[in-house]
Amino acid sequence: MADSGFRSNEVKCAIIGLMRDLRGLTMATNSRRTYGLVFDWLYPTHVSLFVRIIQRWTDTPEVMTPLLKFMAEFVLNKTQRLAFDSSSPNGILLFREVSKVIVAYGTIILSQPVSADPYTYLYKGIWITLTILTRALAGNYVNFGVFELYGDQALSSALEIALKMSLAIPLVDVLAFRKLARAYFGLLEVLCHNHTAVIVNLETEAFAHIVGSLEFGLKSLDVSISSQVG
Template sequence: MNLDPSALSYPTYIELLQRALTLWYHDPTVTTPVLKLIAELVLNRSQRLLFDVTSPNGVLLFREASKSMVSYGERVLSISDIPPDKVYPLKLKGVAICFNMLKAALCGNYVNFGVLRLYGDTALDKALDMFVKLLVSVPLKNLLDYPKVSQAYYGLLEVLTQDHMDFISGLEPSVFTYLFSSISEGLTGLDNMVCTGCCSTLDHILTFLFKKLSRQKGGMSPSPTTPFLRILDLNPGLLQGMLSSIMNIIMFENYRNQWSMSRPLLGLILLNEEYFKSLRERVIAMQPADRQPAMAQCFDNLMDKVERNLQPRNRDLFTKNMSVFRRDVSVSLRDVAPQTSSQTPTTTTTTTTSDMMV
């Protein structure tokens, strides 16, 4: 049989896949393989997607991925009253694949997203809007209960905060609060991969915020007008809670990836200097009188020679200081534990952690 090569070219079969998503959106036996196929098409594995500078294929590929995600998302959101035991196969699995698809397309390095907006192409905006709609339709508990869903979400969020903070900073307060709650849960979760991703995500957000506020203080930009800055200004507890959580992890938990934790911690300290001072005083006050100078010295060493900026050299110095801080605090707490009557070292640590969170 002679087959016309043009019959295999775009957009012959991609339209068939999108039609399948439209008709059988409620059937995961159809939507799952179709979404996985599209996600694989946009994944630039081993830099296999190389287009000439005159080729529009990168834009066309992203546009079709966006169209598929939006088409599926609109229809799956219309499904109501899903039984709890069916929520993963009927909805969450497809949502996770969509998140992976969008992440692969965003970091594939074959689309200049600035050009899309320049010429009025709404493919990126529609995909990001659908991401938000799908996200807020998923309760935070479900997001954390299913590892594949949480890994897909946190992976995508890391990419968005790295390259699309203008979009993140313009989100509605309820959505932004949801994001921060999910990051906080991820930081204290048991999945090291998720925790590391949350550290990177939080660092991107804090770096963006620090730069914005630094420009305002220097008179280089007007007063805050974005929802992002207003939310944090009205809810300082969001960042303060993150600071307490990370300090607790560093001081009292056995977390190996200190480098990841140090990145957002420096930004949190610089953005919440007064709160960090009060936190420092509370921790010192909880120590026995003869150990308080040693704990105070630990905190002094943590910020020794650290400047008020987020430059790479300053970050590296803080990471080095934090490693010493963690070691010295561990030694100090071990010395205190035997002196505590009728309490085991574990009980002492738990009490201290709880007090810090107040």
């Protein structure tokens, strides 16, 4: 389908409906078997569609929100439904696709002009994307050492763009929006526990921003935020 056709209102409505249906279907999978059926249907035949949608519709929150929320559900390892066999590469394959989504969305959204409604057009998509990465990092279904061992940039690219998105939001705005704050500090919690080198190797200005945000988080009256930081 040509780009002009892919940007039609009919396609827009179809994408929104599809993403909502996929999210609902995935939410209903509570076992390895049922989750595996969804995974096998999506990968590898249909999974490339997500990046294509992002490339054409990043400027449209009505499309991006259901897509990103589906991805956030798809990577959530509730009830150990993503417990792949030890010999299965599916965990790594899934994270590679997650990385492509995060990098595609983050790269484009950060290049967009500042909107008069930053929450709708920037912050909301960012907090859902940070949630996707946090859930994927904490899901215990990926051996992340494999990426460095084989020179695969999926992990480092996802972390890099996620930090860029995080640093693009003023701290005062991070704390002003509860869902954004929870996603932001949730990611920092996972990074500080399991990917410390990413934080330590930041440039001075970025490192100071992160440390300053942790101080703000500790002083937050929202227990769910201060407990994450603490």
